[in-house]
Amino acid sequence: MHIGVEYFVSVSAIVFGIGMFGVFTRRSPLILLLSVELMLNSCNLTLIAFSRYWGEQSGQVFALIVMGIAASEVVVGLGLVVAVARRKAELDVDRLTALRH
């Protein structure tokens, strides 16, 4: 059996689906952030797999940029979580509806 790019893409699709399931079902904003991390990482795996398949460095550069985006998303997300927690609000994404129109 030869491990081609399709195996890597399938694994990343499964991980993306798991992350999507987490975003839909969990309520704690921390777990939501962790699930979004899962989805971003699965995209990174796809980028790198196709970068190897085509013998092209660009995919790895994009993966690095995705890492930077994920890091800034985590920073702002955790800052929001801590700010909400400091206001003694409940950490439940279904109940944090103050900004809803």
Added chain:
Amino acid sequence: MTYDIVFVAASALAIASALGVVLSVNPFYSALSLIMHLVSLATMYLLLQADFLAAAQVIVYAGAVMIMFLFVIAYLGNRADEPTRDIPLWQLGAAVVAGSAVVIEIVVAVASQAFGPGATVTDQFGNPSLVANSFFSRYLLGFEATSILLLVAAVGAVVLGSKRPSPRVDEPDAFPAPRTQPELELQAAVMGAETAFPVHHVPRKDEESS
């Protein structure tokens, strides 16, 4: 052969730990599972000859980002726990359907393609200098945009995490006006408190003569 075994082990570990992130009740275990997931992904990057990215994954993600996550989870204590309410069944079903739809779609699309063995690359592929070459020449604009994004995120985190939360507008004493105290009054108040006898203004000689 070794390649196949490493791939199977890394992908099984990646999927199992991803399930652990989503399904475990304790957020601490979720974060630890995500560290496991990131390390197994780094192994798969090594299989794909992305050496620099594997190192960056372990250092940036499993090192810095996850430490921050664990720090916040420890800071929140039991408030970080999942709210104890039952998920409505339709929501669970919709999540399963949506997640598996994406998986099936991608797997079918990939399986219907005939991928060849892929390009032949040298051993240099994916080492830091080659990645840096394309990063700093062809994708320089992306690099600059990413650095600005990181700067904005850092400033935003400082604003969000500053000690005093900004006052709420609907609170009655939200923006208290600063108290004004004329200098002489203040001086008299301080002197009066310290001496306990009245302080009189003694005119100077030239003032007396006029």
